[in-house]
Amino acid sequence: MERTLVLDCIKKIGENVKIEGFIQIKRDHGKITFLDVSDRSGLIQVVVGGGSGKDLRPQDAVSLIGKVNKRPPNLVNPKLATGEIEIYTEKVEVLSKAAELPFDMGGKDLTLQLPTLLDYRSLTLRYPKVKAIFKVQAALMEGFRKAAKELDCIEIFVPTIAASATEGGAEVFKVDYYGHKAFMTQSPQLYKQMLVPVFERVFTIAHAYRAEPSVTTRHLSELTQLDCEFGFVDFNDLLDLLEHVAVEMLKFTETISQDLLKEYAIEPIAFGKIPRLTLREAQEIIFKEFGRDNRKEKDLAPQDEIDICKRTKEKNKTDFVTITHFPTKAKPFYTMPDPKDPEYSLSYDLLFRGVEILSGSQRINSYEQLLESIQTRGMDTRDFEMYLQAFKYGMPPEGGFSFGLERLTMHVLNLANIREASLYPRDMERVDIRLGK
Numbered sequence: 001m002e003r004t005l006v007l008d009c010i011k012k013i014g015e016n017v018k019i020e021g022f023i024q025i026k027r028d029h030g031k032i033t034f035l036d037v038s039d040r041s042g043l044i045q046v047v048v049g050g051g052s053g054k055d056l057r058p059q060d061a062v063s064l065i066g067k068v069n070k071r072p073p074n075l076v077n078p079k080l081a082t083g084e085i086e087i088y089t090e091k092v093e094v095l096s097k098a099a100e101l102p103f104d105m106g107g108k109d110l111t112l113q114l115p116t117l118l119d120y121r122s123l124t125l126r127y128p129k130v131k132a133i134f135k136v137q138a139a140l141m142e143g144f145r146k147a148a149k150e151l152d153c154i155e156i157f158v159p160t161i162a163a164s165a166t167e168g169g170a171e172v173f174k175v176d177y178y179g180h181k182a183f184m185t186q187s188p189q190l191y192k193q194m195l196v197p198v199f200e201r202v203f204t205i206a207h208a209y210r211a212e213p214s215v216t217t218r219h220l221s222e223l224t225q226l227d228c229e230f231g232f233v234d235f236n237d238l239l240d241l242l243e244h245v246a247v248e249m250l251k252f253t254e255t256i257s258q259d260l261l262k263e264y265a266i267e268p269i270a271f272g273k274i275p276r277l278t279l280r281e282a283q284e285i286i287f288k289e290f291g292r293d294n295r296k297e298k299d300l301a302p303q304d305e306i307d308i309c310k311r312t313k314e315k316n317k318t319d320f321v322t323i324t325h326f327p328t329k330a331k332p333f334y335t336m337p338d339p340k341d342p343e344y345s346l347s348y349d350l351l352f353r354g355v356e357i358l359s360g361s362q363r364i365n366s367y368e369q370l371l372e373s374i375q376t377r378g379m380d381t382r383d384f385e386m387y388l389q390a391f392k393y394g395m396p397p398e399g400g401f402s403f404g405l406e407r408l409t410m411h412v413l414n415l416a417n418i419r420e421a422s423l424y425p426r427d428m429e430r431v432d433i434r435l436g437k
Contacts, residue, residue, distance in 0.1 A: 105126070
């Protein structure tokens with residue numbers, strides 16, 4: 001008999017079916033055993049008669065043939081897609097026996113400390129609510145790709161080993177590259193810029209590496225970036241483009257992940273018109289309305305981001321706000337200074353529910369100006385020969401932006417730590433296993 005996916009059993013009431021999956025929960029009731037069995041499509045209740053379910057345990061991989069029955073009205077589970085049916089069988093074949101679990105995975109929430117959650121990563125990823133994180137993450141990725149393609153961007157694939165540090169000044173991972181010095185890329189930035197004269201509009205989903213000696217709830221040593229870069233655009237075009245991609249990506253995610261977001265009790269996103277504030281305007285608001293004087297700072301403090309977003313939600317009925325014009329000296333060498341006030345740059349962050357989820361800028365596209373910017377910052381132009389080549393032979397006005405996928409996932413689901421939003425997180429203390437063991 002061919003295998004039937006759990007969700008397809010809804011259409012086969014009264015028929016015998018063969019399902020295969022994992023036992024999630026087992027409940028013994030004398031000669032009858034109740035199992036919750038899951039496969040890639042969903043979860044279904046299986047009733048095992050004849051006392052044959054005694055030796056089964058959670059996470060056993062099983063195969064069974066049984067009859068699909070309607071549940072009695074008083075036993076329907078409205079929270080389950082298959083909640084109106086169950087399968088009755090008298091024999092369950094164990095395809096692979098699971099060892100006794102080191103902790104209970106049968107409850108609604110997996111209440112484990114983060115180190116334990118990660119030490120047993122291959123096991124805890126099976127837990128439905130943990131698995132849901134990465135289904136939402138996949139939806140964010142798909143939504144981003146869809147939005148970028150709708151803007152006529154072509155997908156590119158860039159290397160993760162580079163001859164120089166992309167941002168300059170930030171901590172990087174050095175690599176012995178056949179006896180030569182190389183680095184793990186801090187971002188796909190330089191490579192995507194070089195492709196603007198080739199394709200005009202590009203996007204990439206790339207790994208980036210930051211050797212920052214810090215352990216926080218918001219940073220990883222290896223992260224996934226969702227990047228777009230556009231040619232023949234000005235600053236206002238870029239603001240329109242970044243807001244469009246962010247909104248469309250999140251609308252798509254809300255649409256196809258409704259049930260998963262409900263599982264995490266996530267409120268619907270407010271998609272009102274997005275206000276735009278310069279950094280100085282935002283800091284003035286913080287000073288006047290919240291009593292904190294951060295007007296000399298080069299960025300918003302975390303609490304500033306939270307307060308600006310709360311204020312925006314009340315006044316503008318949206319969960320987003322765009323902050324522009326950060327100090328030029330605080331931004332990478334390729335960031336375009338504002339011609340009207342070169343102390344500040346044509347840069348931007350997008351805040352969503354109190355956290356920055358995107359950053360970017362209009363870029364310097366003049367070869368001479370770019371050379372000067374690199375030299376002024378004490379960097380060696382010889383480290384950027386291929387990159388500069390693209391500008392020497394004609395680079396249009398251009399710019400772009402980047403999302404951090406793990407940070408965005410963390411924030412959409414209100415997770416406490418970004419490591420929960422990474423399948424296999426890398427930080428100062430962990431490369432699969434804890435380094436301090």
